[in-house]
Structures are given as structure tokens and as C-alpha cells.
Amino acid sequence: MLEMHYSERNELIKNDFASSSGDIGGAFYELAKALLIFMIIPLSIYALISGVINQAIASGTMDPETIADINEILSTAWDYVRKFIRYSIPMLFLAIPIGFYPAGNYAKIPFRIVAALYLAVLLIMFTNGGDLLVSLYNVIDTEQLIVDSVSVNINIAPVIYMMIVICIAKAFLSFAEFAGSREKYLEDLTEKQQKAAEKKAEKIQNEG
């Protein structure tokens, strides 16, 4: 009896991973959401800031030294945007199976856990473990004072650690989501299978 129970469950899990259990539309939706969060929003924020600054530069009210400083800061900001997008690429790939498998499906859990854990890794990598360093060179060059370099080091490690805890909590959320949606998923699946069987029977009948 117990053996049968396990075999049934294994069969169910195996079916969950089958491509027929997924939804292409969901995969596209989740991918679009990830693209928005990890690429379009950072690029838009950068474009907005650099656009406003470039407009201010074009108005001709800034002196060349200030423009050079601002351009250096913008270049550093662009490096950070590129770094964020580069590190986010795995999140885009993970978004596809997360969206493809519906809630309540076993297959969704590992991808959700990996995505949540990778988000924690991304935070560590992007913020260099919560230690952000910005260096500027030739900041001021006047006759009386030359500021060769200024380095600003921001350490927000405790904040990053708290965010990592939130990411881990998000990983556990996938189990809660599974438990909460499993019944509905199985009902939907049964309904879907019934419809498919009916369609098949109808087709055979028509052919006959």
C-alpha cells in the first residue's frame, strides 16, 4: 500500500516536470517581468539621469571642470548598470521555467529556490559584499590646490545581509506557494486531461 503511494507520488512528480504541464504564455510573462526589472528599469533610470545631466550641460551653465567630474561620475554609474545587467542574465534564464510551470507544480520549486538564492548571490556580487568603492581622479586642479584622487568607500554590509535573509525567506516562500496552490493545480490538471481525453474521443468518433 505504502509502495504504491510512493510510486504514485513519483509518477505525479515526473508528470509535473513534463513540458505538457507548463504554459508558454506564463514563461513569456515571467521573462518579460524579469527583463523589465533587471534590464529595462536600470537602463531607463540611467538614461533619465544622464539625459537630465546632458541637458544641463548643453545649457552651457556649467564650467568644463564640473562637466568633466560629472562625466566621470556618469561613467562610474554606467559601469554599475552594466555590471548589474551582466550579473542579472541568469535571472532571465531562471524566469523562463518559473513562469512556464504553474503554481502548485513540483517543477516550479527548484527554479524558485535557485532564483531566490541567486538573487542573494547577485546582491553580494553587485555590491562587492556590501563594500562599494567609487574613485575619482583629478577632481580639482587649481593653482592653489590639486586634488589628485578622491575615493569614497560605502560599507552597507549589514543592510546587504538583511536583504540576503529576505532572499532566503523568498526561497522558502516557494514551498508555501506550492502547498497553497497544489490542490487547485491538480483540479485544473484533471480538468485539462479530461478535456483532452474528451477531445481525443470526439476525434476518434469523427474519424470512425
Add this chain to the structure above:
Amino acid sequence: MNVLHATLKLFVILISLSLLALVVLAVYPVATGGLNVTQDEELTIETDPTIPIYFDITGQFTITSTMPYDINDVNPQIYMESADKSVRVDLYNEGEFTVPSNGSHTVIIDTKVLIPELLLFLIVDNQSSTSETGMYLPLTVEVGGSYMQNMMRLDINADIDAKVVDSGHVENTVTEYSGGNLIKITCVMTDVEGTLVSMIPEFDMTISDCPVEISVTVTEKTDGRYDIAFIVNSTDDSDIIDDLNSSTIGGMTINVSVNGSEPIPIFLNETTAKGFVTLIEKTMGAA
């Protein structure tokens, strides 16, 4: 979505939002002028009246904060540092303090700089100077502090060259040898002009238990400019650098006679003494 999932999701969202709100609320006052620094007493540099071999740097600032949290472990430092970072002389380093939330902290600057060390920094760091460019002092300014119960820390470090001599330049350093031993180093700064330079006295220095004499001669020219010579001389033809290095162990006592006055003994601890000797060695890089 069941109640458990919804509750947990809400919990995670609330924690994320609280963290974001905490950071924004804590940092926002900085952007809106939550920190203000006022100068109570102007920064002045004068020759020490009791031991005129030192410059006295004095000044007073008040840091006022209207921020919601204390700023802890604030440690402003100003120091002169050689390009290869081997020699460092602190100009201001009073240790860490706290700027309380909605309060203020007064920073009192009262520091002494040994004039020979300052001269050596000028010689070493301005070897490519010309009369037109003047001479700069290599300074490093550091300031840092923790905020929000040490959840955030900011450290700023700036490498600065401050112009202290309006015009003038360092001439090539001349070295003299006898029997393979370095017995004399002569460094000259020519046509120097500037408030700081006009305060430099003439002095002679002997080092206890060391056959080395150091003298600084200041020659005022008719155009108001100065020639300053820094001469290190061996009294027994032994190697200057070897003698100086061996006399740094455990610290060094220098006896300074300013403008021909009675010598005043000044003790330099081992680190300061080693830094002093390293700077003397570095002057030869000007050759």
C-alpha cells in the same frame, strides 16, 4: 493562493519595505542638509614661540547634526605622506569621536609639525618643480564614520597637493663621498616665496650619539624671495645614512639650535625618527 502563502508573502514584502524605509529615512536628512560644519576659529599656522622648530597649526570647527541617528567612529585625519607611502607624518589625528543625533561636536585642531620634516617633504615631493609652478605639500585627508548603529559606514580619502610655496624650485641635490662613504647631502630650494617659507627659521641640529649635523640656512634676497639650503653633514667622514639609521633604534634625540640660540633637545620616537631618516635618503632622488 492560500492564507499561509499570502501571509508569508506579505511578511517578506513588509520586511523589505521596512528595510527600504529605514534606509531612506536615515539617509534622506543628509541630502537635505542634516550635517553642517562651521568654522569657529580660523585655521592658522604660526611658528611655535617656545620651540621655534615647530609650526603650530590651530583652528576650531563645529559639526552640527540634525540626523535621526548618531554618527559614530568619526575619525578625521590629515597627514603628509610620501608618494611610496613609506613615510607618514600626522597633522591631525585626534582619534574617533561621535557626532550625536540632533547635537554637535567641536573639533579642536592644535597640532605641531616639525619644520625639518616639512622641508624634507617639500624637497622630496617637488623635485620636478619649476619657479613658475611653485611647491606643493603632499597631503592626504581622510574622514569616515558609521551611521544607523553601524549598519552603514562611509570613508572618504582624498590625495591633495596643497600649494605652500608660491614660487621657487628644488635644485639638484648634491652629494659628497669620501672613501665610499656618503659624507654630505646638500639640498637647495631657490627663489622661494610664500607666507609659510618666510616663517622658517635658520637652525642647526645635532643628533645625540650620532656624528651627523643638519643645518638649514635661510638667505633672504633683495626681491623678497629666499634660498633655503638643507645640509646634512658627517662630522667624522663615516656614512651619513648608516649613522642615522643606527641612531633611530629606540628613538632619536635631536638638539636644535634656532638662530644660534641654546640647543633644545627634542625626542623623536623610533617611527618618527625612521621616517625622518627615510626622507633624508629620499632627497638624493632629486639628483
